[in-house]
Amino acid sequence: MIALAELLDELHTERRAILFESESTVSVSELTLDDVRAIISELELLSWGFSISDSEQNVWGRDELAAELAPFRVVINKPASRVNCIRLLTLEGFRQSLESDLEAVRWEISYLKKAFATKSRIFTPWNNNGYFLPEAIKKNPRTLLKNYGAEDLVPRDIGSWLLADYDVEFDNPAFEVWANMSICKLLAILPNEINESGDELKFNGPPRLKLSFSADEPELLKKLSEASFVGLQRAVSWVFDSDREVESRQILLSAEVARSSSKEAPAVECVRENILSALSAAKIAYRLAVSEISKETLKSLAELRKSVSDETAKLADSTRQVVTAVAGAFAVGLGLLAAKATTSTQSWLLVSLSVMVAIYVAMVIASGIHFLRLQRRLRSEWHSRLYRFLPMAEYSRMVTVPIGSAERVLFRVSSFGMTVILILTVLVFIFTFSGDRQQPGIAKNPSNEAGSKVSGAPWKHESFIIVPLIDGKADAKPVGELH
Structure with missing residues (x-):
C-alpha cells in the first residue's frame, strides 16, 4: 500500500499526473500508458477495485489500452472506513483534506507508522483501533485579532493544530505535511492584526513590529527547527489553556514577541529565534498581572x-x-x-x-x-x-x-x-x-332578685346593706348607720 501511495505522490510531485483524493476514491488523471500500467500492477497486489477511462470518458479494460488513447484517468476505490473516520492514501490527499478542514475526529493516514494526536483529532496508521477522547476549545481564534480579508489564515478550531503530546515522528512525511500547515495556522494567532493580503503580521508592541509571512512557504518545519516548533506549540497552547483568559494571554504573548524581536524579518525566522524567550516573558508578565488581580x-x-x-x-x-x-x-x-x-x-x-x-x-x-x-x-x-x-x-x-x-x-x-x-x-x-x-344591660345579681320577692337576710355590698321589708320593698342604708 505504501508503494502505491509513494508512486501516486511521485507522479503528482513530478507533474506527470493530477491527483485528487476523496474519502472513498483516489482520482489520478493525465496519465501515460506506462504510468497506468505501473498503477494497475500495485492495485492488483492489493486487490483494490479501479476503473480506467480516456479524456473523452470512454472506459477501457486493461488489455484494451493503447498509447494512442492517452492521457488516461484512473479512479481507485479505497477500502471503506469507519464512521467519523477519514482514510487517506496519499500525502497530496492528506494536504487537500487538511485544507478542506473536514470535521472527522479520526484520520487514518497510510504513511504513518506511529499515531499522533491533537486536542480535537487523532491521526493514526490504517486500521488502528486506539481510543481517543477529543478536548474541546470553546474560544474562536478569529475573535482575537483584526483580520482584514485573510480569514482562511486563522482557523476556527485551534484544537486541530495543537499537539496533545510532543512525542512524535518529526521525520515522517505525513507529520511534516500536518506540521507545515500547523505552523501557518499558529503563526496567524500571534499578531494583533493581519493585513488584507495576508502577507504581513502586525504587532502592536511596544515596540510596533511587522513580520512578513507567506502561507505557501514550503518546508516550514525544517526552517523553524523541531525545538522552535515545540516552543510555538507550547506558546499557543498556553494562550488557550483557559477560556476566560485567552484574550489577556494572547495580548501578553504578542507584546513579548514584538519586544523580543529587534528587527523586521520573516515570521518564521523571528519565531525560531524568539518564541521560547517570548513565552517565558509572557508567563512572568501574566503571573504579575494575576498577582495584582489577586489583590483586587x-x-x-x-x-x-x-x-x-x-x-x-x-x-x-x-x-x-x-x-x-x-x-x-x-x-x-x-x-x-x-x-x-x-x-x-x-x-x-x-x-x-x-x-x-x-x-x-x-x-x-x-x-x-x-x-x-x-x-x-x-x-x-x-x-x-x-x-x-x-x-x-x-x-x-x-x-x-x-x-x-x-x-x-x-x-x-x-x-x-x-x-x-x-x-x-x-x-x-x-x-x-x-x-x-x-349582658345587654346592667347585670342583675340572682340573690338580689330572690330577695326582692321574699323577705330574708340583708344583702350586703361593700358600702351598703339592702334591708328587705315586709311589703317587698328594700331600703339601702350605709353600713355605718346600721350600727
Whole structure:
C-alpha cells in the first residue's frame, strides 16, 4: 500500500499526473500508458477495485489500452472506513483534506507508522483501533485579532493544530505535511492584526513590529527547527489553556514577541529565534498581572464577606423585632381578654385595640420581608457585575447558603407570629361579642332578685346593706348607720 501511495505522490510531485483524493476514491488523471500500467500492477497486489477511462470518458479494460488513447484517468476505490473516520492514501490527499478542514475526529493516514494526536483529532496508521477522547476549545481564534480579508489564515478550531503530546515522528512525511500547515495556522494567532493580503503580521508592541509571512512557504518545519516548533506549540497552547483568559494571554504573548524581536524579518525566522524567550516573558508578565488581580480579588472577597455579615445581622435584627412585636401583641391580647372578663369596658374599644395590635405586627413583618426582597435583588446585580470571577458553587457556599438560612428563620418566625396574633384577635372578637349578647344591660345579681320577692337576710355590698321589708320593698342604708 505504501508503494502505491509513494508512486501516486511521485507522479503528482513530478507533474506527470493530477491527483485528487476523496474519502472513498483516489482520482489520478493525465496519465501515460506506462504510468497506468505501473498503477494497475500495485492495485492488483492489493486487490483494490479501479476503473480506467480516456479524456473523452470512454472506459477501457486493461488489455484494451493503447498509447494512442492517452492521457488516461484512473479512479481507485479505497477500502471503506469507519464512521467519523477519514482514510487517506496519499500525502497530496492528506494536504487537500487538511485544507478542506473536514470535521472527522479520526484520520487514518497510510504513511504513518506511529499515531499522533491533537486536542480535537487523532491521526493514526490504517486500521488502528486506539481510543481517543477529543478536548474541546470553546474560544474562536478569529475573535482575537483584526483580520482584514485573510480569514482562511486563522482557523476556527485551534484544537486541530495543537499537539496533545510532543512525542512524535518529526521525520515522517505525513507529520511534516500536518506540521507545515500547523505552523501557518499558529503563526496567524500571534499578531494583533493581519493585513488584507495576508502577507504581513502586525504587532502592536511596544515596540510596533511587522513580520512578513507567506502561507505557501514550503518546508516550514525544517526552517523553524523541531525545538522552535515545540516552543510555538507550547506558546499557543498556553494562550488557550483557559477560556476566560485567552484574550489577556494572547495580548501578553504578542507584546513579548514584538519586544523580543529587534528587527523586521520573516515570521518564521523571528519565531525560531524568539518564541521560547517570548513565552517565558509572557508567563512572568501574566503571573504579575494575576498577582495584582489577586489583590483586587481578595479585596472584593473581603467586601463580599462584610456585606454578607451585615445582611445576616440585619435579618437577625428583623427576626428579633418580629419576635418582640409578637410577644408584646400577645401580652396585649391576653390583657384585652382579661379586661373583658373583669370589667365593663366598651366592646368597640377592645376590638379596636386588638385590630391595631394585629396591624402593628403585620407592618413589622412586612418591613422585614421588604428588606429581604430588596437585598435579594441587589445580590443578583452584584453577582453579575462584581463577582463573576466566583464559580457558582463557591458563591453559593459564601453567600447564598448563610443568607438563605437567616431568611428561612425570618419567614418561619413571621409566619408563626402572624398566625398566633390572628388567632388571638379572633378570640378577642368572639369573647367580646358573646359577652355583649349575654349582658345587654346592667347585670342583675340572682340573690338580689330572690330577695326582692321574699323577705330574708340583708344583702350586703361593700358600702351598703339592702334591708328587705315586709311589703317587698328594700331600703339601702350605709353600713355605718346600721350600727
